[in-house]
Amino acid sequence: MTTAPILRIEDVYKSFGETRVLNGFSLTIQPQEVVVLVGPSGSGKSTLLRCINLLHPPTSGRIWLEEQEITAPGVNQDKVRQRIGMVFQEFNLFTHLTALGNVMIGLTKVRKMHKQEAHDLAMFELERVGLVERAHHYPAQLSGGQKQRVAIARALGMDPHIMLFDEPTSALDPELTGEVLEVMQQLAKEGMTMIVVSHEMGFARQVASRVVFMEGGIVVEEGPPAQMFEQPVHERTRAFLRKITDLDEGGQ
Amino acid sequence: MEFFQDLVTTLNFILQGLWVTIGVTIVALVVGLVFGVVTAMLRVYGNAFFQRIATVYSVIVRAVPVIVIIFILYFVIARFVNLSPFWAGSLALGFASGAYQTEIFRGAFQSVPSGQMVAARAIGMSRWQAIQSIIFPQAVRLALPGWGNEATLVLKDSTLVFVVGVPEILRRAQQVSARTLEPFVAYAAALLLYLALTLLTTQLLQWLERRYRLQM
Amino acid sequence: MQQFLELLNNAFPFLVAGALETLRIATGALLLGIAIGLPTGVGRVYGPLWLQRILGAYVTLFQGTPLLIQLFFVYYGLPSLGITFPQLIAALLTLGLNSGAYQAEYLRGALQSVGAGQMTAARAIGMSQGQAIRSIILPQALRLVLPAWSNEVIAMLKNTAVVFVIAIPDLMGQAKILASKYFAPLSIYTIVAICYIVLVGVTYLLLRQLERRTQIPGLTNEAE
Numbered sequence: 024m025t026t027a028p029i030l031r032i033e034d035v036y037k038s039f040g041e042t043r044v045l046n047g048f049s050l051t052i053q054p055q056e057v058v059v060l061v062g063p064s065g066s067g068k069s070t071l072l073r074c075i076n077l078l079h080p081p082t083s084g085r086i087w088l089e090e091q092e093i094t095a096p097g098v099n100q101d102k103v104r105q106r107i108g109m110v111f112q113e114f115n116l117f118t119h120l121t122a123l124g125n126v127m128i129g130l131t132k133v134r135k136m137h138k139q140e141a142h143d144l145a146m147f148e149l150e151r152v153g154l155v156e157r158a159h160h161y162p163a164q165l166s167g168g169q170k171q172r173v174a175i176a177r178a179l180g181m182d183p184h185i186m187l188f189d190e191p192t193s194a195l196d197p198e199l200t201g202e203v204l205e206v207m208q209q210l211a212k213e214g215m216t217m218i219v220v221s222h223e224m225g226f227a228r229q230v231a232s233r234v235v236f237m238e239g240g241i242v243v244e245e246g247p248p249a250q251m252f253e254q255p256v257h258e259r260t261r262a263f264l265r266k267i268t269d270l271d272e273g274g275q
Numbered sequence: 276m277e278f279f280q281d282l283v284t285t286l287n288f289i290l291q292g293l294w295v296t297i298g299v300t301i302v303a304l305v306v307g308l309v310f311g312v313v314t315a316m317l318r319v320y321g322n323a324f325f326q327r328i329a330t331v332y333s334v335i336v337r338a339v340p341v342i343v344i345i346f347i348l349y350f351v352i353a354r355f356v357n358l359s360p361f362w363a364g365s366l367a368l369g370f371a372s373g374a375y376q377t378e379i380f381r382g383a384f385q386s387v388p389s390g391q392m393v394a395a396r397a398i399g400m401s402r403w404q405a406i407q408s409i410i411f412p413q414a415v416r417l418a419l420p421g422w423g424n425e426a427t428l429v430l431k432d433s434t435l436v437f438v439v440g441v442p443e444i445l446r447r448a449q450q451v452s453a454r455t456l457e458p459f460v461a462y463a464a465a466l467l468l469y470l471a472l473t474l475l476t477t478q479l480l481q482w483l484e485r486r487y488r489l490q491m
Numbered sequence: 492m493q494q495f496l497e498l499l500n501n502a503f504p505f506l507v508a509g510a511l512e513t514l515r516i517a518t519g520a521l522l523l524g525i526a527i528g529l530p531t532g533v534g535r536v537y538g539p540l541w542l543q544r545i546l547g548a549y550v551t552l553f554q555g556t557p558l559l560i561q562l563f564f565v566y567y568g569l570p571s572l573g574i575t576f577p578q579l580i581a582a583l584l585t586l587g588l589n590s591g592a593y594q595a596e597y598l599r600g601a602l603q604s605v606g607a608g609q610m611t612a613a614r615a616i617g618m619s620q621g622q623a624i625r626s627i628i629l630p631q632a633l634r635l636v637l638p639a640w641s642n643e644v645i646a647m648l649k650n651t652a653v654v655f656v657i658a659i660p661d662l663m664g665q666a667k668i669l670a671s672k673y674f675a676p677l678s679i680y681t682i683v684a685i686c687y688i689v690l691v692g693v694t695y696l697l698l699r700q701l702e703r704r705t706q707i708p709g710l711t712n713e714a715e
Binding site for chain 2: 551552554555556557558559560561563564567568569570571572649650651652653656663666676677680681683684687688691692
Binding site for chain 3: 076078101102103104105107108109111113115116117118119128129132133161162163164174177178181
């Protein structure tokens, strides 16, 4: 290990009432890594992402972002979230704002930029996801794929140091997933650190530096995609990956 | 201690107005129900002529403050028959409520699926039979939440007949305050009494709604 | 008919004055109602539990009792405690507090119908809860609340008609004076009813325009 990790998750537990979702989850991520997180539904993937950006603070355990312990008491959570971009399965675009407005609002309200500056940066981010010509459309006037690309641009505008993707293509019609995955692949190429919860195995094979299989709120097995897909150690991993790869191929 | 004695005396006096308030409310609601259901049927199922009349009634009456309607009808009624303020006021309030109830029942009639009418006609019912025995029973249940809301509004509006001299809660409060010279106690008691009445009514209506909810 | 027209002619200046007074009171009370209803609605959804309880009690009290008695309480009842208002202030205060309770409830409904994802997304880009409410949730809720708010404006115009009981010369107050002056209550109240129909009708059309102007695609009450 030569570089300092960008994110360190140590022994994180998370319960909602009686239900325990994360059971001592630990993971360390280096800068520019792309980690694809897989696992059966209910295994705690989404919860983990929401713990990382403190939308659901962990019940116990500690998380460091770039050497700062963000789970320590007194940490300004809003400031932490600015450094962590998040993309949701359901897009969650702000309904009352245009595509441009969605990207701009964080710039003006949170980063306190001037309007013109925010406008220019927002247009740049929309350009990055290929949606400049849709800048003045409202979310209801965009396709699912376009909405998700705007959501990515919105997150990028905050200049995040790491991006979390929570099943970014699951709510999309199959023919619309490509455009979103392309944008994500481009981001990875530019060196963005990313944690992606996804069952897009093609994307995992091509883009991921690591695949992490989790179940029951802990890491079962992790490794480079080739190893995980070809020679997984655990029977559970093998069974799960076989099932979703079959579905994947069956779907095509 | 004196305050509480005042309060008890005052409440005792105003309580007699409670029955008048309840009476006015019930009469107005029943009158409004008749006007509302008939007008709504005319608006939904009537010919063009009746539809127009029904619409004019509903739109005009809802654009005028209830208190103005009460004054107008009070003087209209007084010109033709010799009715007590209680009956004149209640009828006027009912006529006003009818316009609001029209809208409630119109919405309910229109939200009974059109397939119900088709199915009723298909088994050989006449149009009137279908309305009577298939559409109406469903519409009444659909109208219940809106009607419950209107009932509490009429309960509160019933205090407006105060202006034509009906001895309901507010009139009684005014009388007792003139006697005890404690207007604060009198009007506070009137407010509390009303609050209890509306809360109770709301509970009752919710119970009714749960009981007769339609599984659709 | 001749008589009626003459009456109309004599009454006209008073009716205009009355209509202006009605509009003045309705506008003032609506603004007060917004000033009260907005923070109350937000507080009832996002405030701490104790605040929600207090605001809930305020709403129940004003929605559970008749406006007319509220007016009597404020104008005739409170002076025994040494709190005295001039007529106009008593009317504005009562109507404003009453409207504030209704407006708060409409806003509460609208706030609750804005999807939870909107708040999550706003927090995820680093907004504080206050910022998220101000720049994401409220702008949407205020558009959603517009139809209910329009109804409240119309209701307010009609509600002002009770203030004549504390001798305010609004439309209804003028009617009362004219009716006894000319011994023609039926004609006078009919004319006044027509005045209200005009006021309400014009207001209704203006509000429809406003609703159309502020519409945003995809942000309606019907759509999920």
